[in-house]
Structures are given as structure tokens and as C-alpha cells.
Amino acid sequence: MRVLARDVAAAAGENPGAEVQVSGWVHRIRDMGGITFVVLRDRSGILQLVFNEKPVDSSGAALTLESVISARGVPALNGKAPGGVELRVSALEVTGRAAPELPYQVNADISRLGLETILDNRILSLRSPKIRSIFNVQAAIVEAFSAYLRSRDFTEIKTSKLVWGGTEGGTELFEVEYFDRKVCLAQSPQFYKEVMVASGMERVFEVAPAYRAEKHDTPRHLNEYVSLDVEMGFIESEKDLMELEKGLLCHVFEELNRGNGADLARWNASVPDADAVAASPVIGYEEAVKLASELSGRAGGGRIFDLNPEAERFLCEWSKKEHASDLVFVNEFPRRYRPFYTYPSDANRTMSFDALFRGLEISTGGRRQHSYEAFVDALPRFGLKLENMRNYAALLQYGCPPHGGFAIGLERLTARILGLANVKEASLFPRDRKRVAP
Amino acid sequence: MRVLARDVAAAAGENPGAEVQVSGWVHRIRDMGGITFVVLRDRSGILQLVFNEKPVDSSGAALTLESVISARGVPALNGKAPGGVELRVSALEVTGRAAPELPYQVNADISRLGLETILDNRILSLRSPKIRSIFNVQAAIVEAFSAYLRSRDFTEIKTSKLVWGGTEGGTELFEVEYFDRKVCLAQSPQFYKEVMVASGMERVFEVAPAYRAEKHDTPRHLNEYVSLDVEMGFIESEKDLMELEKGLLCHVFEELNRGNGADLARWNASVPDADAVAASPVIGYEEAVKLASELSGRAGGGRIFDLNPEAERFLCEWSKKEHASDLVFVNEFPRRYRPFYTYPSDANRTMSFDALFRGLEISTGGRRQHSYEAFVDALPRFGLKLENMRNYAALLQYGCPPHGGFAIGLERLTARILGLANVKEASLFPRDRKRVAP
Numbered sequence: 001m002r003v004l005a006r007d008v009a010a011a012a013g014e015n016p017g018a019e020v021q022v023s024g025w026v027h028r029i030r031d032m033g034g035i036t037f038v039v040l041r042d043r044s045g046i047l048q049l050v051f052n053e054k055p056v057d058s059s060g061a062a063l064t065l066e067s068v069i070s071a072r073g074v075p076a077l078n079g080k081a082p083g084g085v086e087l088r089v090s091a092l093e094v095t096g097r098a099a100p101e102l103p104y105q106v107n108a109d110i111s112r113l114g115l116e117t118i119l120d121n122r123i124l125s126l127r128s129p130k131i132r133s134i135f136n137v138q139a140a141i142v143e144a145f146s147a148y149l150r151s152r153d154f155t156e157i158k159t160s161k162l163v164w165g166g167t168e169g170g171t172e173l174f175e176v177e178y179f180d181r182k183v184c185l186a187q188s189p190q191f192y193k194e195v196m197v198a199s200g201m202e203r204v205f206e207v208a209p210a211y212r213a214e215k216h217d218t219p220r221h222l223n224e225y226v227s228l229d230v231e232m233g234f235i236e237s238e239k240d241l242m243e244l245e246k247g248l249l250c251h252v253f254e255e256l257n258r259g260n261g262a263d264l265a266r267w268n269a270s271v272p273d274a275d276a277v278a279a280s281p282v283i284g285y286e287e288a289v290k291l292a293s294e295l296s297g298r299a300g301g302g303r304i305f306d307l308n309p310e311a312e313r314f315l316c317e318w319s320k321k322e323h324a325s326d327l328v329f330v331n332e333f334p335r336r337y338r339p340f341y342t343y344p345s346d347a348n349r350t351m352s353f354d355a356l357f358r359g360l361e362i363s364t365g366g367r368r369q370h371s372y373e374a375f376v377d378a379l380p381r382f383g384l385k386l387e388n389m390r391n392y393a394a395l396l397q398y399g400c401p402p403h404g405g406f407a408i409g410l411e412r413l414t415a416r417i418l419g420l421a422n423v424k425e426a427s428l429f430p431r432d433r434k435r436v437a438p
Numbered sequence: 439m440r441v442l443a444r445d446v447a448a449a450a451g452e453n454p455g456a457e458v459q460v461s462g463w464v465h466r467i468r469d470m471g472g473i474t475f476v477v478l479r480d481r482s483g484i485l486q487l488v489f490n491e492k493p494v495d496s497s498g499a500a501l502t503l504e505s506v507i508s509a510r511g512v513p514a515l516n517g518k519a520p521g522g523v524e525l526r527v528s529a530l531e532v533t534g535r536a537a538p539e540l541p542y543q544v545n546a547d548i549s550r551l552g553l554e555t556i557l558d559n560r561i562l563s564l565r566s567p568k569i570r571s572i573f574n575v576q577a578a579i580v581e582a583f584s585a586y587l588r589s590r591d592f593t594e595i596k597t598s599k600l601v602w603g604g605t606e607g608g609t610e611l612f613e614v615e616y617f618d619r620k621v622c623l624a625q626s627p628q629f630y631k632e633v634m635v636a637s638g639m640e641r642v643f644e645v646a647p648a649y650r651a652e653k654h655d656t657p658r659h660l661n662e663y664v665s666l667d668v669e670m671g672f673i674e675s676e677k678d679l680m681e682l683e684k685g686l687l688c689h690v691f692e693e694l695n696r697g698n699g700a701d702l703a704r705w706n707a708s709v710p711d712a713d714a715v716a717a718s719p720v721i722g723y724e725e726a727v728k729l730a731s732e733l734s735g736r737a738g739g740g741r742i743f744d745l746n747p748e749a750e751r752f753l754c755e756w757s758k759k760e761h762a763s764d765l766v767f768v769n770e771f772p773r774r775y776r777p778f779y780t781y782p783s784d785a786n787r788t789m790s791f792d793a794l795f796r797g798l799e800i801s802t803g804g805r806r807q808h809s810y811e812a813f814v815d816a817l818p819r820f821g822l823k824l825e826n827m828r829n830y831a832a833l834l835q836y837g838c839p840p841h842g843g844f845a846i847g848l849e850r851l852t853a854r855i856l857g858l859a860n861v862k863e864a865s866l867f868p869r870d871r872k873r874v875a876p
Contacts (some may be wrong), residue, residue: 002672024638041638043591043639064837066836066837068838076667082668096834096837096838097841122633123633123832123833126633126637127637127638135639138596141595143594149699150581153481157577158576158580160868161662164872164874175615176613178612178613179653181874183874189580191785197559200463200480200565200567200570201570202480203481207645208646209596209647215617221796224599326520391561396711398537398562399504399535400506401461409746419467430598431600433617436601436602437829438629438633
């Protein structure tokens with residue numbers, strides 16, 4: 001019966017002098033002449049193994065770094081060993097021998113590795129506990145996101161990522177050869193989540209991949225990302241959605257603090273507390289651009305004309321300084337910057353918003369148009385034709401409640417929580433224009 | 439402040455005589471001359487509204503079926519009303535008027551609707567509480583699946599669905615135009631979940647879409663489905679995986695019984711109890727085919743030569759009769775029927791299995807090859823070349839533990855739990871050769 005590294009001390013306490021079996025990867029080997037120390041790494045942590053003879057496999061070959069082994073032995077207290085306990089090994093089995101030459105050294109300082117090396121060698125780089133901890137945090141975000149919404153009567157949905165395309169006239173779509181026709185990879189589950197609200201489910205969420213065929217390669221973009229989508233019926237305005245998102249993020253942060261302290265510590269990261277989230281300011285688009293421009297001028301920069309990445313950074317710095325919050329909402333985006341389905345608040349503005357967190361837009365949302373007549377009236381403004389929008393029209397024609405929602409980019413949120421420089425670091429197997437493997 | 443239909447009686451009890459506001463869809467209208475009864479449908483259920491005048495919208499137009507309304511009024515007990523309470527309406531607002539002509543009548547008996555009508559009119563058909571209940575069950579399956587695995591130290595992962603393709607030499611792949619090259623939609627996260635086990639995460643799961651470009655249209659197949667994937671390290675054989683899957687399914691069934699009784703009741707469905715799951719037999723492939731052939735002969739059918747859909751039905755009937763279980767595992771599949779990465783138990787057989795549930799294969803799994811040398815040796819047998827398998831090779835070269843896993847088809851499991859005739863009924867927006875919308 002295997003014991004995890006973290007449980008060896010407890011097992012020794014319960015049954016002193018008894019042998020235990022551990023399994024994992026060879027993290028480090030120190031040959032001290034007569035004695036050899038091997039650091040074993042498993043999913044729970046590390047454990048020092050002590051060999052009185054040079055450890056070899058059944059063919060007599062020397063142990064290699066990163067090999068998978070099982071070892072039996074008696075635990076012994078040792079204040080100098082990690083966790084205060086070590087295992088005096090009596091039997092060793094090498095179950096998965098690693099080649100002696102590795103592309104790079106797994107137990108080395110990863111801060112010196114470049115992003116391309118990390119991503120090219122994903123199979124090895126994910127073995128660094130620090131890198132793997134990114135994905136512990138990510139899993140915890142998904143869990144907390146889902147739990148919060150379920151507790152508020154939201155139902156999880158799974159919708160198709162193969163869409164007939166062209167409804168939004170978007171250019172950033174990947175085409176799929178689908179039998180004898182072409183379809184597109186969905187940019188978002190927007191239409192489907194609206195259908196589910198109008199179906200009477202009223203409150204839905206989805207965790208699923210989304211695709212953008214953007215050609216540019218920036219630290220903010222992925223061509224495939226995980227979208228945390230939310231949609232709800234019977235709202236008044238985008239303010240209901242911002243309140244929901246604040247509560248949701250607050251719960252995510254609390255859960256990370258509760259269960260992922262070690263993962264956060266590896267990145268020297270912390271998350272905002274409930275008071276800081278509650279204090280997040282909301283600022284209208286026009287005012288936000290004006291403010292960002294002023295802040296840029298004061299910082300020696302030039303005028304800012306829209307909510308570009310530089311503006312997002314200035315607004316987050318301002319929010320931190322003036323409101324002690326890492327989070328700021330910008331609402332009332334102009335109609336020309338938002339898709340046709342966005343609900344207008346007046347002739348030029350919409351009930352839409354972005355959430356900016358630590359310098360980066362992590363979320364976009366808003367109330368949607370639910371009136372068929374208003375939808376039809378607005379189509380020419382967006383260069384769209386009703387005959388190409390039959391499915392969207394049907395959604396609104398048969399009784400649709402006032403509704404809205406938002407989407408959070410999982411990799412962006414993860415990256416900003418941990419302070420990662422590039423969002424690709426927060427994707428297990430990121431895709432960009434050049435990278436499709438591993 | 440809106441009150442849900444199910445809470446109106448309680449609200450009336452707490453504050454007798456006070457007005458409440460309800461919102462939802464117009465499910466039914468009965469004009470009784472002086473008085474009009476309207477049945478309101480919201481996510482929680484239905485409520486009878488009573489109008490002393492003919493209900494109209496602000497323009498004076500008559501109320502239409504499926505319109506979204508908000509109504510205020512005083513609740514009154516009425517033993518004849520659904521739930522024993524009705525609302526005497528004093529104010530009505532029509533927030534989303536439905537066109538007077540609907541493609542079909544939502545409140546009619548859906549048992550008479552054909553599958554094509556249901557799928558063509560998804561926007562309306564999902565309004566039938568019975569149809570929507572399929573997806574309540576599906577959401578509960580995903581929740582229970584995830585919770586069970588998390589409680590056993592499994593980490594949720596999200597992996598790319600865009601793969602460089604061709605590694606398995608599969609023909610059933612959809613091609614994607616990815617900038618200046620072609621990639622494929624992933625048939626499964628097989629490679630990625632193995633990478634994550636070997637990375638040291640050891641135990642992972644994923645809930646994500648998977649794609650099969652199969653041309654045939656059967657009640658068992660979808661071209662896009664949700665795969666519930668599991669992979670774990672440090673196993674001995676497929677028996678560890680079957681035990682895990684039994685525990686997992688048992689938890690799923692228990693959770694459905696606990697939280698989805700009303701959804702199950704709508705389909706007159708029940709789920710196996712823990713004893714029945716524990717009693718599930720395991721039968722080797724050769725023996726399973728022989729048994730199915732005998733059963734077919736006894737039933738007046740011909741010989742059965744492999745584990746085809748007919749054999750699956752016979753084996754499930756046998757399991758029900760002989761072991762009182764809806765579930766049966768078939769293991770020891772021949773090497774020729776399994777992919778290259780399957781772990782052989784002898785020259786011809788593998789440590790792999792299928793799970794059959796109520797006549798249908800719902801799951802496939804097995805131990806995987808973790809030895810680089812054995813992998814290289816086996817490649818010619820599968821017509822594969824090492825130079826095309828560099829990523830897979832790297833997975834095994836740098837220390838890989840004994841491991842294995844399985845995948846459950848979410849739509850198939852949902853369909854067999856509820857007794858749906860076609861797996862497409864268990865997909866919100868199913869994709870087949872002819873259907874890519876809505």
C-alpha cells in the first residue's frame with residue numbers, strides 16, 4: 001500500500017519501525033560515497049530516501065533523474081530532511097526509467113528558463129512544482145466559479161463549439177472542414193447561453209474552450225482559451241451583472257486563500273480580500289478614457305483615445321491608489337465598440353462593461369437586446385441582414401426575458417492572480433500562430 | 439423583488455394579503471369569459487394567474503403564449519390551482535412579447551413530436567420542462583463526477599482541442615484551417631491526460647468536447663460530444679480503474695436520487711442503487727462474445743462475432759437477469775481492437791475494458807503502456823513510425839509511471855439513465871452530418 005510523501009511522518013508515528021512504500025519521481029540524487037540521498041517527488045510533495053548502497057535498477061543500471069520508482073523502507077526522523085523525516089530504503093523498484101539525458105534539468109531554478117523553452121518542453125516543465133501550481137490554482141478557480149453559481153440556482157450547460165458561422169460577420173474565425181461544408185469554431189457560447197436563458201433555465205454557466213483566429217502574438221492573447229461564461233435572465237441593467245461578478249470573484253479569491261495557500265506562496269502571490277473587491281469602483285467609458293489620458297500625461301505619456309492596454313494599466317493603478325482595489329469596472333461602452341446584441345442605454349451608449357484586474361481586462365459583459373423589434377431596427381447600423389440572422393431572430397421572437405451575462409478568461413484571471421508575465425504560461429498546452437504542439 | 443413560482447405560497451404565508459411580483463413565460467391561457475386564467479412558467483415551476491379583465495400589453499394587444507411577463511398581485515389559496523395557490527393579478531407588464539404564431543405549441547404533449555422537430559426547433563423545444571429536465575440531469579452528472587474525483591485528489595485540467603493530428607493515424611478527424619496549416623479537432627484528451635499524470639499531477643480529470651468525424655448516423659453517435667475523462671498513475675491493472683468507475687457511477691446515481699428526483703420522475707426513470715453497482719459483473723472479451731452468441735441463438739438470432747451493439751444489449755440483459763445489475767464490464771480486449779498505447783496483458787490481450795450500461799457502451803478505458811522500449815517495439819504492429827510519434831515518445835522517455843484511465847460519454851450516460859431512444863436528445867445542440875444549427 002503506497003503512502004504519499006506528505007503522509008510518511010504520520011504513518012511512522014502510527015506504526016513506529018514498520019516499513020512503508022512510497023512511489024514517485026527521482027527529483028535529486030546526491031552520492032555521498034558510502035551513502036546516497038535521493039529526493040523523491042510525488043503529487044503531495046517531496047521525501048528524502050537514504051540508500052546504504054548505490055541505487056540501481058534490476059539490470060544494475062544506475063538510477064537516473066526523473067525516473068519513476070517505488071521504494072520500501074523504514075521512516076526515520078531527521079531534522080535536516082525536508083519535512084523532518086526520511087526513508088531508509090530496503091527495496092527499490094524502477095517502474096519507469098528516464099533517459100539519462102534530459103532536454104533540461106527539471107530540478108533547476110526555472111526562473112532562468114525562457115517561455116519558449118518552458119512551452120516547447122511542456123512534458124518536462126510541468127514537472128516543476130512551481131509551474132504545476134499554476135494549474136492547481138486554475139482548477140480551484142473553475143471549482144469555485146462553478147460552486148458559487150450553482151449555489152445561486154445557475155445550471156451548467158455544454159454547448160456546441162461548431163457553429164454555422166457568420167452571424168456576427170466576424171473575421172477572426174477558424175474554419176473547420178465539416179463533411180461537405182465548412183463550419184466555424186465558436187468564438188463564444190453567446191447565442192447558446194442566451195437560448196438557454198430564454199428556454200426557461202434563466203440562469204446558466206459554461207466552462208469550455210473558445211477560439212479567436214487573431215494573428216497577433218501578445219502576452220495577453222491566446223488563439224484557444226477557456227471561457228468562464230455566465231448568463232442570467234430578469235436583470236435590470238449591467239449593474240446586476242457587475243454585482244454578480246464581484247460576488248463571484250470574491251468567492252474565487254476566498255477559496256484560493258482557503259485551499260491554495262501553498263500554490264499562491266510559490267508565486268509570492270496574494271488575492272484581494274472581500275473588502276477590496278466590494279470597494280471596486282465603476283467608471284463610465286468616456287470618463288475612464290479621460291482619466292487614463294490624464295494619468296498618462298502626468299506619467300509623461302501622451303493622450304489616450306480608447307480603452308487600450310495602456311489605459312487598462314493606468315485605470316488599475318488608479319483604482320489601487322484611490323480605492324485600494326485591484327479591480328475596476330468600466331461600463332457604458334459606446335455602441336460602436338460593442339456587438340449588435342448589446343442593449344443600448346441611450347442613442348450612443350450601452351449597458352455593457354469590462355472588468356479590469358491588476359492591469360488587464362479579464363472579463364466582458366453586458367445586458368443583451370431582448371426585443372425583436374429593437375434588434376431588427378439596429379441591424380443596418382451593424383451592416384447585418386435579417387435573412388442571415390434567422391436563428392438569432394427566433395431567439396427573440398418567441399418570448400425572451402431581459403437578460404445579460406459576462407465571460408471571464410480563465411487563463412487571464414489565473415495569470416493576473418499569480419503575476420505571470422504572459423497569459424500563455426497559464427495555458428497547459430497553449431496555441432498561437434506558430435505553436436500547435438505538444 | 440421577484441418571487442419564484444415555487445415560493446409564492448410561502449411568501450403568502452409569511453405576509454398574508456401582501457402583493458408579490460412574479461416573472462416568467464405564458465404557458466397557457468384560458469379565457470373563461472369574465473375571468474382569464476394564465477399559467478405562468480418560470481425556472482422553478484408553474485403558477486396560476488387570475489385576471490378579472492382580459493390581459494393585454496401596454497399597447498392593448500392580447501397576451502400571446504410564450505410571451506415573457508411580470509405580474510403583481512395578491513396570492514390566494516385555491517385547492518384547484520397547481521401548487522394550491524394562485525395570484526390575483528393587479529398589474530401586468532409584458533417584457534418580451536412572443537409572436538402570435540409559434541412553430542409548434544410548447545404546452546402540448548411532446549411525446550408526439552418527432553426528434554427532427556425537437557432538434558430543428560431547439561429554441562422552443564427546450565421550453566418543455568420535460569425536455570429541459572434532461573439537461574438538469576446532465577448538469578448534475580457533471581457536478582457529481584467532478585466532486586467525486588476532487589474528493590479523491592484528482593485535479594481538473596483543460597487541454598487543447600486543436601491537435602497536430604495524425605499520431606494515431608486516425609481517419610475520423612475533422613480538419614481545421616489554422617493560419618497557414620491544418621490541424622485537427624481532438625478525438626480525446628488521451629495524450630494530454632497522460633502527460634499530466636507523468637508530470638506529477640498523477641490524477642486528473644477533464645470535462646470537454648471531443649470530436650469524431652464518423653459519417654454514419656445512428657441513435658448511438660454524435661460527431662461532437664462531451665467526454666468525461668479520467669486518468670491516474672500508479673495503478674496495477676484495469677481492475678483499479680473499473681473499481682474507480684464503479685465508485686464514481688455510484689456517486690453520480692446517489693446524487694441524482696438526492697437532487698434530481700423530479701427530473702427522473704418526468705422520464706419515469708430510476709437509477710441503480712449502490713448494491714446493484716457493486717454487483718456489476720466483469721467478463722473477459724472472448725467469454726463475452728461467446729455468451730452474447732449463445733444468448734442470441736437462444737433468442738432466435740444468429741452467431742455474434744464481436745462486441746457489436748447487439749452483443750452489448752444481450753450482455754446487459756444477462757447482467758440484469760443473473761446479477762441484478764444494469765452495468766457490466768467487459769475486459770481483456772484483443773490487442774487488434776485497441777490503440778497502440780494500450781497495455782498488453784499477454785501476447786494477444788490487453789488490460790482494457792468497456793463499461794456497458796442498460797444496453798449501451800458508455801465508457802472505454804484501460805491501463806496504458808508506460809515503457810518506452812515496449813512502445814517502440816509495438817509500433818510496427820500498428821503500422822506506426824517512431825518519427826511521427828516524437829511527442830508520445832517524449833512522454834514515455836522521461837520517466838512515466840504505470841497508469842491508465844477511462845472516458846465516459848456524457849450524452850450516452852444521460853440517455854441511458856433517462857431511457858432516451860437517441861443520444862442526440864441528450865445533447866443541447868447536437869451535431870451530425872446534416873445538422874450544424876442551431
